[in-house]
Every structure is written in C-alpha cells, then in structure tokens.
Amino acid sequence: xxxxxxxxxxxxxxxxxxxxxxxxxxxxxxxxxxxxxxxxxxxxxxxxxxxxxxxxxxxxxxxxxxxxxxxxxxxxxxxxxxxxxxxxxxxxxxxxxxxxxxxxxxxxxxxxxxxxxxxxxxxxxxxxxxxxxxxxxxxxxxxxxxxxxxxxxxxxxxxxxxxxxxxxxxxxxxxxxxxxxxxxxxxxxxxxxxxxxxxxxxxxxxxxxxxxxxxxxxxxxxxxxxxxxxxxxxxxxxxxxxxxxxxxxxxxxxxxxxxxxxxxxxxxxxxxxxxxxxxxxxxxxxxxxxxxxxxxxxxxxxxxxxxxxxxxxxxxxxxxxxxxxxxxxxxxxxxxxxxxxxxxxxxxxxxxxxxxxxxxxxxxxxxxxxxxxxxxxxxxxxxxxxxxxxxxxxxxxxxxxxxx
Amino acid sequence: xxxxxxxxxxxxxxxxxxxxxxxxxxxxxxxxxxxxxxxxxxxxxxxxxxxxxxxxxxxxxxxxxxxxxxxxxxxxxxxxxxxxxxxxxxxxxxxxxxxxxxxxxxxxxxxxxxxxxxxxxxxxxxxxxxxxxxxxxxxxxxxxxxxxxxxxxxxxxxxxxxxxxxxxxxxxxxxxxxxxxxxxxxxxxxxxxxxxxxxxxxxxxxxxxxxxxxxxxxxxxxxxxxxxxxxxxxxxxxxxxxxx
Numbered sequence: 001x002x003x004x005x006x007x008x009x010x011x012x013x014x015x016x017x018x019x020x021x022x023x024x025x026x027x028x029x030x031x032x033x034x035x036x037x038x039x040x041x042x043x044x045x046x047x048x049x050x051x052x053x054x055x056x057x058x059x060x061x062x063x064x065x066x067x068x069x070x071x072x073x074x075x076x077x078x079x080x081x082x083x084x085x086x087x088x089x090x091x092x093x094x095x096x097x098x099x100x101x102x103x104x105x106x107x108x109x110x111x112x113x114x115x116x117x118x119x120x121x122x123x124x125x126x127x128x129x130x131x132x133x134x135x136x137x138x139x140x141x142x143x144x145x146x147x148x149x150x151x152x153x154x155x156x157x158x159x160x161x162x163x164x165x166x167x168x169x170x171x172x173x174x175x176x177x178x179x180x181x182x183x184x185x186x187x188x189x190x191x192x193x194x195x196x197x198x199x200x201x202x203x204x205x206x207x208x209x210x211x212x213x214x215x216x217x218x219x220x221x222x223x224x225x226x227x228x229x230x231x232x233x234x235x236x237x238x239x240x241x242x243x244x245x246x247x248x249x250x251x252x253x254x255x256x257x258x259x260x261x262x263x264x265x266x267x268x269x270x271x272x273x274x275x276x277x278x279x280x281x282x283x284x285x286x287x288x289x290x291x292x293x294x295x296x297x298x299x300x301x302x303x304x305x306x307x308x309x310x311x312x313x314x315x316x317x318x319x320x321x322x323x324x325x326x327x328x329x330x331x332x333x334x335x336x337x338x339x340x341x342x343x344x345x346x347x348x349x350x351x352x353x354x355x356x357x358x359x360x361x362x363x364x365x366x367x368x369x370x371x372x373x374x375x376x377x378x379x380x381x382x383x384x385x386x387x388x389x390x391x392x393x394x395x396x397x398x399x400x401x402x403x404x
Numbered sequence: 405x406x407x408x409x410x411x412x413x414x415x416x417x418x419x420x421x422x423x424x425x426x427x428x429x430x431x432x433x434x435x436x437x438x439x440x441x442x443x444x445x446x447x448x449x450x451x452x453x454x455x456x457x458x459x460x461x462x463x464x465x466x467x468x469x470x471x472x473x474x475x476x477x478x479x480x481x482x483x484x485x486x487x488x489x490x491x492x493x494x495x496x497x498x499x500x501x502x503x504x505x506x507x508x509x510x511x512x513x514x515x516x517x518x519x520x521x522x523x524x525x526x527x528x529x530x531x532x533x534x535x536x537x538x539x540x541x542x543x544x545x546x547x548x549x550x551x552x553x554x555x556x557x558x559x560x561x562x563x564x565x566x567x568x569x570x571x572x573x574x575x576x577x578x579x580x581x582x583x584x585x586x587x588x589x590x591x592x593x594x595x596x597x598x599x600x601x602x603x604x605x606x607x608x609x610x611x612x613x614x615x616x617x618x619x620x621x622x623x624x625x626x627x628x629x630x631x632x633x634x635x636x637x638x639x640x641x642x643x644x645x646x647x648x
Contacts, residue, residue: 005513016501316497319458320558321486321514323479400459403493 006326009317010333013310021338024302027295028342028382029349032375034288036350037357038281039371044364045277052273053266059097059233060131060266063089063226063243067259076103076224080260083210085250086125086226093242098229100124100131103213103220110164110206112175117163120205121177123213123223131227139171139186146209150216155186159203175206180216182208233266240265277363292378295342296386303335303390307397314394315402328395335387336380343379347372406432406455406566406597411464413450424450425461426620432599434565437592437631439600439608442617449570451617452601456489456568457481469565486514490559492569496551498543504530504554505539511562529557533587549580556587566597573607579641585610585634610634 014021063085066078086101103123110117122128129141136155146153154175161170170184191202214220228243230236240263247261248254307314314327322330354365413425424447432438442448453459454466457473460481466473469488476484485491490511498507508526512519519525530539533553543551552572559567569588573581589610592598600611608614609632616624 002514002518005518009513012502012506312495312497313499316493316499317510317514318482319456319485319491320511321482321562323482323514325479326482326514398459400453403458403497 002326003329006329007333007337010330011337013330014334014337020302020306024299024335024338025342025345027291027298028339028379029295029346031288031290031292031295031382032343032346032378033350033353034284034291035375035378036347036367036371037353037365038284038288039374040350040354040365040367041277041281041284041357041363043366043368044358045274045281047366048364049270049273052269056264056266056269057133057229058266059230059236061228061230061236061240061243062264063228063247064262064264065222065224065260067262076105076218076220076222078224078260079220079222080251081223081226082221083214083223085247086223088246088250089226089228089243092246093239095231095235095239096228097231098127098131099226100127100228101210101223101226102128103210103218103223105213105218108177108217110160110175110177112164112173115164115166117160117204119157119160121213121217122205122207123210123218124207125210128207128227131229134191135189136186137189138169139184141186142207142209147211150211151209152180152182152212152216153185154182154206154208155188156184157188157203157205158190159201160206161187177206177208178217180212182206182212236265237267240267280363292382296382299335299338299382300386300390303331303387304393306334307331307390307394310394311397311402314397315399315404318397318399319403324395327397328391331391331394332384332387335391336383339379339383339387340376343375347375350375405434405467405469406599407465407467408454409465411451411454411461411466413447413454413459414462424620425454427464428617428620428622429464430615430622430625432566432597434597435592435595436613437588437598437600437611439602439611439614440617441602441605441608441614443603446617447620448601448603448617452568452570455566455599456491457485482514483516486511486516486562488565490562490564490567492552492555492559492567492572494571494574496543496548496555496575498551498554498558500544501542503540503542504535504546504557507543507554508558508561511558515562525561526557529561530554532560533557547580548576549583552576552580552584553587556584556591560591566599567591568599568601570601571603572600573602573604579638581607582634582638582641586638589634606632 063081065081083101086099090096090099105121107118108121110119124142125147126142126144129135135141141155145151156170164175165173170187173184174181175184188203188207208217210223230239243263251260253259317327350371351367354367357363357365409429411425411428412423414421414423416422428451440448440451454461457468460474468484471484473484499510505523505526508529509522512522512525527539530536533556535550535553535557538546538550546554572584576584585607588598588600600607602608609628611628612631613627615622
C-alpha cells in the first residue's frame with residue numbers, strides 16, 4: 001500500500017528527530033492527561049454525591065437553625081427555630097410525609113446504678129423514627145402521648161445499652177440523665193459506626209420526647225433542626241421554596257436580609273460535594289483546552305518550520321517520483337502519529353494521576369475507558385486540524401524550487 | 405530515446421518576461437553518453453529541469469521513451485520521473501541519518517508497483533557502485549565521493565531510461581570526481597543512457613557527445629572523437645602517487 005509506505009516515511013522522519021517530536025507531542029500529552037483526569041474526577045464526584053445523598057435520604061430535607069455562609073456548629077446554640085415552625089410546615093406545606101423537629105445535646109452524662117457513660121441526647125417527636133427510618137427493635141419507640149405528656153421515658157441506642165445494662169434487659173429500667181430520671185421503653189436498631197455530622201458512633205445515643213428534652217432536660221425553647229421527608233422527590237425543589245417562604249414570613253425576614261436558617265436538601269449536598277472538585281475540574285478543563293490548542297499550534301508551527309527546513313528533502317522526494325498526495329500523506333502522518341502517540345502517553349499519565357489522586361488527596365477519581373474514546377477523538381482532531389496546513393504547504397512545493 | 409523539438413522556456417508573466425530557452429532541438433538515442441555544457445546563465449539548469457520532467461517547457465515538444473511529456477499532469481509527471489529518470493545531483497541530496505541502503509530504496513517507495521525484492525535491488529545497486537561494504541552507513545559516515553556513489557545507486561535502482569546527472573562532480577575533489585565519472589563510464593559501457601550536465605569542458609570530455617548551450621540556444625552539438633577515460637586516469641594518478 002502506497003499510503004502505508006508514505007506513513008512509514010513519516011514515522012521514519014519522526015524517529016530521526018526525537019526531541020522535536022517530543023515538543024510536538026507535549027501539548028497533546030498534557031491535554032489528554034488533563035482530559036482523562038477531569039473525567040475520572042467527574043465520575044468520582046458523582047459517585048460521592050450519590051453516596052452522600054443516599055446517606056442523607058433522597059427524599060429528605062433538613063431545616064437547620066442558623067444562617068450565614070458556613071454551616072453552624074451542630075450544638076443548638078442558634079435559637080431561631082421553634083416547635084411552632086415545625087407545626088406550621090406540617091399544616092401548610094402539601095405533599096410532605098414526615099416533619100420531625102429535633103433537639104439534641106452532646107456528651108450528656110447517663111447513669112444506671114453504678115454504671116456511667118456519655119451519649120448524645122435527642123429530643124424527638126414520634127415521626128423521628130420514620131424520618132430516619134430507625135425503629136425500636138426492643139420495647140417501643142417514642143409516641144405522641146409521650147410528647148403530649150412530657151413523659152419521662154427514653155429509647156436507648158445499642159451502645160448505651162451495652163455500657164449501662166450489659167446483658168440485662170433494659171426495658172422498664174431507669175436511668176438518670178442530668179439528674180432527670182427516665183424510664184427505658186425501647187432499644188434502637190443497631191446502626192454501627194459511620195462518620196457524619198460529627199457523630200462518631202450512631203448507637204451512642206438516647207432519644208426522648210422532644211417536649212421532655214426542651215422542658216426537663218435542656219431547658220430551652222427552641223429546636224436545632226427539623227427533618228422533613230417529602231412524598232415525592234420531584235416536588236422537592238418547589239417545597240424547599242415554599243418552606244423558605246413560610247419561614248421568612250414567620251421569622252419576619254425579607255430578602256436581601258440574611259436568613260436565620262438554612263435548608264439542606266440532596267441538591268444542596270450535591271452542590272457542596274461538587275463544589276471543591278468542581279473548581280479543580282474547571283481548572284483542568286481550562287488546562288486541557290489550553291494545552292490542546294496551544295499544543296496544536298506548537299505542533300503546527302514546528303511542522304511548518306520542518307517543512308521549510310526539509311524543503312530539499314521534499315524536492316528530492318518529488319524528483320524521485322513522489323506525488324503531491326504522497327508528500328501530503330507523509331506530513332499528515334507525522335502530525336497524526338505525534339498526536340496519537342501523545343494521546344497514548346497522555347492517557348497513561350492521566351490514568352496514573354487518577355489512581356494516585358484519591359490516595360493522597362480527598363478528591364475521588366474513578367477511571368473508566370470512556371475518556372480514551374474522547375482522547376482519541378481529540379488526538380485525531382488536533383492532528384488533522386493542525387497537520388493539514390503544513391502538509392498542504394509541503395505538497396504544494398514545486399519540485400524545481402524545492403531542489404534549489 | 406529522448407527527443408526535444410523547439411523547446412522554449414520563458415519565465416515571468418505579462419510584460420516582464422525572460423526567455424531562457426529559445427528553441428532547443430536534439431535527439432539522444434538509447435545508450436548514448438551526452439554532456440550538456442554551458443556557463444551559468446545559458447539555460448543549462450532550465451534545460452536539465454525540462455529533461456528531468458521537473459518543469460514543463462513553455463513551448464515545444466518533448467518525447468521521452470515514446471511518452472509525450474508536455475501533456476502530462478503533475479501526478480503523471482511524478483510517475484514518469486520515478487519510472488524513467490535516475491537523478492544524480494551536485495549536493496548528493498541523501499536523507500540524513502538514514503542508511504545508504506534505505507536511501508537507495510527511496511525511489512522504490514514511490515514506484516507504482518512496489519517491488520517485493522526492493523531490498524535486493526537496492527543491495528545490487530550499491531554493489532554496482534562498489535559500496536557493498538557500506539550499506540548500513542549513514543551519509544555522515546561516508547566521504548563525499550561515497551555519498552555521490554550512494555546517490556548513483558539510488559538513480560540506478562529503478563532501472564531508468566536515462567540517468568540525469570547535474571554537476572555530479574561539482575562538490576567533489578578531483579580524485580572522487582574521477583571515481584564518479586569512472587562509474588558513469590562503466591554504466592555507459594553497460595548500455596545506459598547518461599546525460600551529464602556540467603559547466604566544465606574537462607568533465608564534458610568524458611562523454612561521447614557534447615551539446616554546448618549559449619544564450620538559450622544550442623551553440624554546438626558534436627561527437628567527441630576520443631572521450632577521456634576516468635578509469636585510466638584514475639589508475640595513472642594512483643601510479644604517479646606511488647612513484648613520488
């Protein structure tokens with residue numbers, strides 16, 4: 001095949017000047033590597049988003065007390081959210097399955113006979129069990145009667161059960177929380193260890209009626225957050241706005257006045273997760289685009305210089321019988337081979353970085369084969385786009401002038 | 405057989421035109437060894453470009469081995485050059501950092517039918533110019549005379565109708581020049597058609613016939629009764645060297 005012989009001549013020329021070939025390749029290597037990393041980070045980020053949203057609850061929202069740019073500390077020091085807010089949401093917003101206000105306090109001393117431990121105390125309404133999908137597996141959970149009567153009862157996590165009661169049956173036993181006597185009416189399902197919201201161990205907690213928590217244990221008039229579950233995730237964006245408007249109204253806030261609350265939804269979580277890797281990805285996109293364009297221009301210019309430099313060679317080849325098409329094919333091969341080899345090297349670099357990135361940084365990156373197709377397309381595009389002009393210039397040289 | 409009839413070549417367009425060839429006619433039979441001679445500016449290079457099918461004449465007829473060259477397009481001319489003409493240039497024009505063998509194979513790459521025995525042919529061509537022990541050498545590892553011999557092998561490899569040599573000894577010392585001319589003489593004796601373009605009367609005397617150009621026209625076209633024999637002269641100069 002004549003075209004293959006021309007390609008062979010092109011490859012031979014590339015091999016003769018390795019440094020020049022490397023410079024022609026550099027842009028493609030960087031560009032393709034960046035491209036591969038971008039796509040790996042993108043995929044990793046989406047995986048992270050999905051995991052976070054799954055953890056949070058795809059149909060869940062959290063109305064949290066406290067505004068501002070940064071998340072408030074989860075310690076209930078912001079006093080703007082009240083039980084009535086939850087009641088208003090429950091009554092006025094349609095399409096909600098659960099509205100569960102909650103108050104909490106960390107590191108509360110718990111005591112049963114001679115046994116002591118520290119745990120988080122959560123004041124909740126009965127809906128809490130549904131809102132977190134967290135039932136009592138022994139005894140029973142918090143009921144509306146408990147809330148209405150400020151009952152001195154509690155449902156304990158499995159860690160608390162272990163620490164205070166050992167192998168005893170804790171139901172109907174009593175424990176003291178901040179000198180308040182509570183009767184154990186149930187044990188929560190075991191959840192295990194996970195790292196979210198500063199809670200190291202999910203099971204190291206007790207839950208009590210929210211009224212009991214506010215009046216008897218914590219002595220506060222406000223709640224820390226309200227967990228809301230919608231019936232239909234599709235309704236959520238509208239519901240978020242409705243809730244926002246309702247709380248604005250109840251708290252007498254008129255934008256642009258700053259909110260004294262925030263609503264966290266899967267959308268917000270996704271934005272938060274995407275935030276950091278998004279910035280990095282944007283930088284990499286810029287880098288990829290820049291290196292592919294700059295690399296392409298460099299490639300074209302080196303090729304143009306090499307056409308000028310090799311005028312004699314082109315003239316010789318024409319004299320020996322090369323047609324214009326032969327010369328064009330040879331130079332286009334040089335350009336395409338450069339970008340294709342650059343693509344392979346760039347992909348290797350990109351995959352290497354994608355594998356190392358999650359090991360040494362918090363950035364998640366998942367490699368896949370799709371970037372290879374994109375990189376191949378880019379390599380061919382850049383190679384053709386920036387190779388055609390030099391190849392044409394070479395092909396148009398008249399043999400008589402080229403040989404001079 | 406090469407036949408030129410009233411070949412004219414004029415450069416420039418419009419009102420500013422320079423006629424360089426003003427009507428050249430000659431015939432060269434197969435197996436002839438012809439020198440085309442002329443000082444610079446006589447149209448010698450232009451004629452060589454026309455003969456080599458690198459450039460088309462403005463007017464006139466040129467038949468090369470029965471082919472009417474004037475009516476061919478760029479691609480057909482390329483194939484014709486590949487098929488019928490073996491070029492030898494003053495500056496050798498070898499590909500740098502490329503072995504002698506690969507350099508010699510270069511014209512075969514552009515053949516319309518790539519011969520399967522391309523490497524054997526290149527091999528044979530290098531043997532024919534006495535470089536059988538230099539096949540894997542690169543041009544930078546060869547002397548000027550050896551480089552020109554590689555170029556001659558490259559011209560031979562396609563078994564062309566005519567070898568067209570443009571000042572082949574111009575860049576060589578007299579001894580290497582004689583060596584190159586000796587090869588031409590040998591090729592001529594084997595029946596090759598050789599056209600040697602030169603400005604030097606001395607070099608031209610190695611041919612059987614000399615066509616002298618002057619001012620775009622043929623001033624003289626004569627047989628050389630006793631052509632110089634490079635082989636002999638080479639031997640003699642070697643003898644002298646050993647004596648002194």
